[in-house]
Amino acid sequence: MVTATDFSPAVAPLVREVDADAWEEIYIVGDVHGCRSELETLIATLDPSDDDLVVFVGDLVRKGPDSRGVVELVSGHENFISVRGNNEDKLIHGRKSLDAVTEPFDDYLESLPVVLLFDDAMVVHGGVDYRKSFADHSIEELLNSRAIPPEQGYDGPFWYEGYEGPPRVFFGHTVLDEPVVGEWAVGLDTGCVYGGELTAYDYRNDELLSVPAEREYQSRADRKIIEPTDGYIEI
Numbered sequence: 001m002v003t004a005t006d007f008s009p010a011v012a013p014l015v016r017e018v019d020a021d022a023w024e025e026i027y028i029v030g031d032v033h034g035c036r037s038e039l040e041t042l043i044a045t046l047d048p049s050d051d052d053l054v055v056f057v058g059d060l061v062r063k064g065p066d067s068r069g070v071v072e073l074v075s076g077h078e079n080f081i082s083v084r085g086n087n088e089d090k091l092i093h094g095r096k097s098l099d100a101v102t103e104p105f106d107d108y109l110e111s112l113p114v115v116l117l118f119d120d121a122m123v124v125h126g127g128v129d130y131r132k133s134f135a136d137h138s139i140e141e142l143l144n145s146r147a148i149p150p151e152q153g154y155d156g157p158f159w160y161e162g163y164e165g166p167p168r169v170f171f172g173h174t175v176l177d178e179p180v181v182g183e184w185a186v187g188l189d190t191g192c193v194y195g196g197e198l199t200a201y202d203y204r205n206d207e208l209l210s211v212p213a214e215r216e217y218q219s220r221a222d223r224k225i226i227e228p229t230d231g232y233i234e235i
Helices: 036-046 067-075 086-092 099-111 139-144 150-155
Strands: 015-017 026-029 053-056 080-082 115-118 121-124 168-171 185-187 197-202 207-212
Touching (some): 026 036, 036 067, 036 197, 036 207, 067 080, 067 099, 086 099, 086 139
Parallel strands (some): 026 053, 053 080, 121 168, 168 185
Antiparallel strands (some): 115 121, 197 207
């Protein structure tokens, strides 16, 4: 089982370990990007109790209509946990400005772990580079991994196509036409902010639950919305 000690000294303090046995149900939610209304609909669909854990793959903020509302909702529940996405990281380090979010929530955003571990699962925003050990990963790689090699971008091949765990990695960041579910990787960014869906994975029951976007908040080139590949299934 992977633990925080498997990561570099720079990453290890930003790794959070969770006891999965302490929670009845566990749900993992894809990139929200400020789509609070769709998140409220998804949460109502999941109907989690206080004994259930809801995990977010990061990118709660930016691009959509209500980033502050999303952060308020997620931070207001003790049983909701998000990892840091590349968009939270941009706010934390001042590369992007979103005063309506950061003004009251600086401490919360900075507290977000980069990696969340439970059972034989790992939640991270971007992904991993299967060519190297976890100890050799930087924070930037964990937040932004997409293609292998990285310079291939949305042309692929994508890291999850060649990764063989354990752990099984749940991730966002790469916008998908449909969720991808494989033995070792589960991709949950189904492009809600681009008019797609907001997707959650029911960890205990191995099921996907999605709600449609109410509208397209931002446009995106078709080449930057990836279709699932062979070996990955929609369930």
